[in-house]
Amino acid sequence: MLNNIALGLGNLFIPGNFIWLIVGVLVGLAAGATPGISGTMTVAILVPITYGFSPITAFILMTSVYAVAVYSGSITAVLFRTPGAPEAAATVLDGYEMTKKGEPHRALGYAMFSSFLGGTIGAIIFLLVAPQLAKVALEFGSPEVFALIAFTMVAVASVNVKNQIKALIAAFFGLFLATFGLDVITSVPRYTFGIPVLYAGFSFIPVILGLFGVSEALRMMQGPTSVGRAVKKARTVLPRIKEIKKLLPTYLRSIPIGIGIGALPGVGATTASFVSYATAARVSKEPEKFGTGIPEGICAPESANNAAAMGAMVPLLSLGIPGSATTAVMLGALILHGLRPGPLLFTLFPEFAYTIMVAAVVANIFIIVASPLFIRFFARIFQIPVGVIGTGILILSIVGSFAIRNNIVDIWIVLVFGLVGYVLEKHDFPMAPIVIGLVLGQLGEQELRRSLVISGGDPSVFFVGHPISVAFLAISVVILLIPAIKKLKSKFH
């Protein structure tokens, strides 16, 4: 492993790659800190842009954007009560209160240090654990992979959603979209309507750019035409050693929570930050102080969300299962670059896998180096009107979709899915299950049918002699039943 890490370090510090890491850090800082531009959307926009790059360079850029955007959402959360990214929503609770007390520099410092710590430890664990998990994953056959995908779909449609039925519809809608095109086993055309480009099915990128990019542009155009007041004297003050010592128990609790939740397929950093915040408040001797602007209220969600973002990379690379919406986009990008994520990635392409993992560690370290400078610069450019940002998103989404197959149909797809995404999200249908369903649908169907073909159509293939498959399916059923059980319980009470 040490050899591979050295190989990864060597690759990363090639000037051509290292420059893209720095670009990624800067883009991640800007994107995460701009409300309405999520890390997911930025990575989605980068997919077509980086198509001509080598896979290693492309993923160094995307990983560093992803790692840093999770942190920088906290900047606007602290200063404007507007999380730049959903992952920073929990940071608003105490971060903005601290700003109101006249201490934005301290709040920004806590957020920055906690993100750096959580992200770096998360990335190091990712570096150490992912290859081991890959070895376990080699034991997975078709029934296990199908069960894992079923679990992912159920998990993503059940956690942190306003309406579980709508989330399940979204997940099934994503799976349905994956059935367009030639059937992977029989080559029978499905829902192609004689349109040649549909024989290859829906490309991930136009759908993702539509759901996240165009729909966001539509939303932005309804808001005020300027993002808000500028923060002319914003700066950052790191916490002192004494303060860090006091916060140590919070970090020791929040970072493992983040890594654990992040590694669960489809759950993500937003959930991790809220779970961590709630846990910190629950175990605190002074829970009533949470929400009044205390350091623990910033450090718990910020360390957990960055750790979770790195944790989400573990199932992506080692199992080919995305741990969040952004990693779902990255899964699509991996496939686009001709790489099949999964256990064999570590044996067939160790250079790629280890370079990406090392890049994740270094990108997190860069948070503490680059963000104080960025915050000063950010205060000046933050006045760009939303109209300009929205127009940029629209143009990039349209051109980005066209670039995939050089086909006008993909532009129609991005626009239609932009409208669909806007309308669905307005009515509380979450987007992440659609994306994960679309990305995993084809693999899920393939493994389901392969299992049934092997067993001659006998569904017991998922249960008899396959304990891992049984475990995943059992957990999925339990997760699905939890709301019903809660409802019954409340009726009896």
Place this chain on the structure above:
Amino acid sequence: MRQLERHFQEFARRGEFIIPLSFLIAGIFFFYLATQFPTPVRFATAVGPAIFPEAVLGAIMILSAKLIFDYVRADNLRKFRQFAKVENPQNFWITLAFMFAYVPLLGIFGFVVLTPIWAGAYMYVVGIRRWKLLIPAALILSALVIVVFPVLFLVPLPRGIGIFRTITLLVY
């Protein structure tokens, strides 16, 4: 404009009913299409190409029916009134019109000619009236895309027809 806004709000509120109904109708339609998929003889005894879409669409139909049932049974439109409040609907429609007009115009004018004009006009109608910002923003956005896509990555963005094609060929 107020009437337009009222209609939009009403439509948005009814989305709680219209969206699951749309899913249900589309589900029935695509389910029917799935039943028509041919199954090659050698797969006849195993699992054909229709089973997965049928299962997924079945689930969509059941869940959509549940949402419709909940909506009808709830009988309290007030409960749904809180959803989907739309601010500034005129900007929404303008954005939609600009988005969907862009594609057919792209074929005629090409990317180089159309995009700066389109971007400038769009920014103007959504409220940016400072020419010193609008013109450079439209030009810089278009130039950045041209440098990244057709020049660096050789993506053949549409060149348009006639004189517009000639103009585009001067750039890429």
